[in-house]
Amino acid sequence: xxxxxxxxxxxxxxxxxxxxxxxxxxxxxxxxxxxxxxxxxxxxxxxxxxxxxxxxxxxxxxxxxxxxxxxxxxxxxxxxxxxxxxxxxxxxxxxxxxxxxxxxxxxxxxxxxxxxxxxxxxxxxxxxxxxxxxxxxxxxxxxxxxxxxxxxxxxxxxxxxxxxxxxxxxxxxxxxxxxxxxxxxxxxxxxxxxxxxxxxxxxxxxxxxxxxxxxxxxxxxxxxxxxxxxxxxx
Amino acid sequence: xxxxxxxxxxxxxxxxxxxxxxxxxxxxxxxxxxxxxxxxxxxxxxxxxxxxxxxxxxxxxxxxxxxxxxxxxxxxxxxxxxxxxxxxxxxxxxxxxxxxxxxxxxxxxxxxxxxxxxxxxxxxxxxxxxxxxxxxxxxxxxxxxxxxxxxxxxxxxxxxxxxxxxxxxxxxxxxxxxxxxxxxxxxxxxxxxxxxxxxxxxxxxxxxxxxxxxxxxxxxxxxxxxxxxxxxxx
DNA sequence: TTCATTAATATTGTTAACAATATATTTATT
DNA sequence: AATAAATATATTGTTAACAATATTAATGAA
Numbered sequence: 249x250x251x252x253x254x255x256x257x258x259x260x261x262x263x264x265x266x267x268x269x270x271x272x273x274x275x276x277x278x279x280x281x282x283x284x285x286x287x288x289x290x291x292x293x294x295x296x297x298x299x300x301x302x303x304x305x306x307x308x309x310x311x312x313x314x315x316x317x318x319x320x321x322x323x324x325x326x327x328x329x330x331x332x333x334x335x336x337x338x339x340x341x342x343x344x345x346x347x348x349x350x351x352x353x354x355x356x357x358x359x360x361x362x363x364x365x366x367x368x369x370x371x372x373x374x375x376x377x378x379x380x381x382x383x384x385x386x387x388x389x390x391x392x393x394x395x396x397x398x399x400x401x402x403x404x405x406x407x408x409x410x411x412x413x414x415x416x417x418x419x420x421x422x423x424x425x426x427x428x429x430x431x432x433x434x435x436x437x438x439x440x441x442x443x444x445x446x447x448x449x450x451x452x453x454x455x456x457x458x459x460x461x462x463x464x465x466x467x468x469x470x471x472x473x474x475x476x477x478x479x480x481x482x
Numbered sequence: 483x484x485x486x487x488x489x490x491x492x493x494x495x496x497x498x499x500x501x502x503x504x505x506x507x508x509x510x511x512x513x514x515x516x517x518x519x520x521x522x523x524x525x526x527x528x529x530x531x532x533x534x535x536x537x538x539x540x541x542x543x544x545x546x547x548x549x550x551x552x553x554x555x556x557x558x559x560x561x562x563x564x565x566x567x568x569x570x571x572x573x574x575x576x577x578x579x580x581x582x583x584x585x586x587x588x589x590x591x592x593x594x595x596x597x598x599x600x601x602x603x604x605x606x607x608x609x610x611x612x613x614x615x616x617x618x619x620x621x622x623x624x625x626x627x628x629x630x631x632x633x634x635x636x637x638x639x640x641x642x643x644x645x646x647x648x649x650x651x652x653x654x655x656x657x658x659x660x661x662x663x664x665x666x667x668x669x670x671x672x673x674x675x676x677x678x679x680x681x682x683x684x685x686x687x688x689x690x691x692x693x694x695x696x697x698x699x700x701x702x703x704x705x706x707x708x709x710x711x712x713x714x715x716x
Numbered sequence: 717t718t719c720a721t722t723a724a725t726a727t728t729g730t731t732a733a734c735a736a737t738a739t740a741t742t743t744a745t746t
Numbered sequence: 747a748a749t750a751a752a753t754a755t756a757t758t759g760t761t762a763a764c765a766a767t768a769t770t771a772a773t774g775a776a
Binding site for chain 4: 299300301320321322
């Protein structure tokens with residue numbers, strides 16, 4: 249009798265890294281909304297590990313601001329303020345601009361080809377109505393720009409921001425609002441990079457990000473959901 | 483009989499935050515060179531805390547790349563590669579440019595006054611030959627720009643870079659080379675900001691940073707020093 | 717009922733003992 | 747002496763038991 253749990257306690261020895269990634273992914277997929285309480289024993293049982301390991305994971309998540317820890321009161325998924333949200337996006341614009349600048353300087357046809365491939369998959373996913381996958385590929389597009397630029401620190405920082413972004417969107421944007429990246433804008437960015445026009449590419453990228461950024465505003469509270477369901481769904 | 487140790491075990495209950503800051507400061511002050519082994523028991527005794535607390539601190543330091551942890555082989559102060567060093571500086575240029583941009587847009591006389599005060603202290607310290615203090619104030623200048631710009635994420639990221647910078651300098655720049663910030667360049671940056679000339683301010687800042695960045699190159703090894711002496715000196 | 721007080725439970729925090737691994741030392745062999 | 751093997755020591759990793767705190771439930775008085 250197989251359980252619906254993500255992990256098979258008997259065969260898999262779930263590593264700290266695994267757990268970290270799974271929680272990060274759950275946040276990225278909007279399965280772990282801001283404010284969700286993260287209880288140690290519950291997580292330990294869920295992942296089939298000892299409490300100590302969970303403890304360490306929570307500390308690491310807190311270091312990257314994905315989780316907030318309060319002394320004696322445990323950890324919960326962070327609920328960034330509107331201001332923090334705007335700051336994240338402003339910083340992101342700065343970093344992604346620098347990434348584009350680097351890419352244009354390199355002027356490598358191989359890079360352009362790789363990006364166009366990614367664009368195609370993204371477009372396909374949208375056309376096939378697979379929104380979840382399309383969203384993932386859209387995030388990948390931004391990450392891939394950073395990877396191709398070859399600056400590991402920018403990669404780290406951009407990842408940091410990307411991980412925190414869903415929390416901003418869920419907290420400060422209506423779930424109905426159009427928060428996803430537009431494929432055609434991604435395409436225009438690649439075109440500009442291919443043309444060697446860094447200024448244009450950066451301009452489009454900034455508009456692209458400002459489109460979301462400008463929707464950030466303080467929003468009312470949301471209620472506390474069930475942990476296990478959220479983490480393990482799908 | 484008072485020991486020379488930084489902490490008085492009987493009165494002070496050294497917090498995790500304290501220990502973290504002290505180690506970070508030791509790195510910033512070039513008292514903890516890259517590669518230094520950080521043994522848990524030794525640190526625990528040094529700070530008068532249990533090993534568990536040290537363990538957590540080391541994990542947090544590893545998260546911010548100040549320390550490297552190898553399974554079963556403990557932690558040591560990170561020794562960033564030359565490439566990582568260059569990446570750090572390139573990212574720093576992007577972030578500090580954005581910070582200046584923000585400051586210029588704000589166009590606040592109060593900001594200019596605060597910066598000029600800081601410049602004065604910095605200059606005084608140099609003139610008085612207090613190089614250690616001058617260096618600290620020079621770092622403060624960059625940090626203060628970020629604080630005045632008011633973007634907490636940029637502050638975080640810049641701090642992250644600043645903390646890692648000494649390791650790059652010690653690993654990849656000759657200790658004889660002129661690595662410190664030049665006060666007159668700081669002054670020129672403030673002047674340009676006061677003039678509302680973001681482009682000029684950014685240009686100077688970039689030169690300012692590139693001056694160090696361009697000196698980064700692979701360097702031979704250095705030997706393993708004594709931990710206690712380094713951490714507790716001064 | 718409503719509020720405050722107390723007790724019960726749940727949750728996080730700390731520790732010491734032990735296990736696992738790595739490093740250093742000793743011993744043996746050529 | 748030089749190398750390898752065996753032993754001893756040092757160091758990190760894990761755990762279970764307990765302590766401290768917070769949260770919830772129960773009780774009692776107005």
